[in-house]
Amino acid sequence: MILDVERFVRAEEPYWEELNQAVVKFERDPNFRMDLAGLERFHYLYQRAATSLARLKDNSGDPEVQAWLEALIARAYGEIHRRPSRTGRFSFWRWLSAGFPQAFRRHMAAFALSLAVTIAGSALGSVAIAVSPEAKATIMPFPHLLGKPRDRVAQEEKEQGSKKDLLANHKGSFSAELMTHNIRVSVMMLAMGMTWGVGVVSLLFYNGVILGAVACDYVRDGQTQFLMAWLMPHGVIEIPATLLAGQAGLVLASALVGWRSRQTRRRRLAEARADIASLAGGIAVMLVWAGIIEAFISQYHQPVLPYWLKIAFGSVELAMLIAYFAFAGRKGDGNTQRG
């Protein structure tokens, strides 16, 4: 049937405009929802517009009208076929209490690998310092760690005993610098998943080397208690956050590589996305907390804060963290559909 384009466009235009208005509502508010009647009408309008486009194309219709209609259908298509969210509107509390720990548990293998690489790096760092202490400057390029641990501890305790708060009037900015720096490093670790995991493993290993070197240095110099009191309050959160960043990077790498998977790369990445995003959010929350603790608690030593108190605080944090990841959101663990 040969089409009178102008008459056809005039007849269909009201329906197209109605569809356009409906699409605009969806685009303006990501959480916009329609009732059943509205959805049925929306679907009808979309199908009518699709039919109109097919007719215009078959009848060599006005190309600009076709282009406009094509763009409208593309926008409506996205809303019609949008992925359903099982949890509805995002709830921070629901995500923190369930979504984040569930995402962590779904990828335990990646976490185990992240942990193993870090431990391997720590072992190497410890051995390096034990065998060749002069390698400290190469392994730990941080000026405040290059001296003898006992000298540093003595200096710190002396300063703390003089009741002079060296961090007075810049704890807030120090805390902000710590958390933002650590989040940037973690984001880089995650992003390195796109190097097929090579970058992630390298960063995890290097972090492990530094940790192992510092630990070995202080333990060999008889400053184990100071080391634990200094690192534990913030370290029991910060180090796991780094491990989680490695985990997220390895999940991304695994989706990219697809070892032993029959799915396409696009499908694998699509399935991993929600969990990677969840892990990224959780890492940020952990590092904010760690940054606050490091600036306001970790930098204070005996006699201001007794070592046993700081170690006990760190131990409680670690126990709570383990319990959180082990038990939070357990009820929903069988749910494999992620929003």
Place this chain on the structure above:
Amino acid sequence: MATLSAVEIQTPEGVTFSLPLAGPVSRFLALTIDGTVTTAAVIAITTAASALGPVLGDWAAASVVLLYFLVVTGYGILLEWFWNGRTLGKRAVGLRVADASGLRLTFSQVLIRNLLRAVDSLPLFYLVGGMVCVLNSRLQRLGDMAAGTIVVRTRLLKLPAMPRGQEGRQNSMKSYVALSARLRQKVQPEMARVALDVLRRRDELEPGARLKLFGEMAGWFRGLVEFPEEATLYLTDEQYVWNVVEIVFGGARRE
């Protein structure tokens, strides 16, 4: 399916629509605009913090650090999420982020594509991201590949009006039904679209160019089908082209 400049998506309803891809140059331009905006925001924050420093002390410095981080990291995430794939730079250049399958963007897609700027921007000025983009059939940087997104050129959102100015005018050629049918048969769709486009933009043409263009088009159409003299007498070349377009797009008249 991706061609050199568009991703084509076939719907279950049987129609195909295309999402025209944005090239590296326009994306870099949008990025430059966004960079300028975020830099301006950071300068404003720093200036405000300096002014409030004597009152707020260290908290002013802390605010600068945190707000700088939030602006640099959160700008793309928040705007692309709430503005349906657009930032200020993308809006200015006429681009937006879209799901590569034509579906609606999810927050995890927006978050991941922005977090992976960390590796796309290496070593400087998005060199890694740019190279990956150029080598990728969908012009995706690493962040887009991980997030399953593409950056597309946005199209006009207003329904174009049919050419006006000839209402009430009689088309003397239309009454020749057989010749009109032959004309519709012989005129290629592309040529018909060109003629319609020229008519729509005729007022934008210089008078001399307008005359010449319609003269050439009318001559070409006359070469396809010859109408009797009485049907085309006193018709200008522009009116002749109007008649042809009306016949081609107007459908068959029922006698």
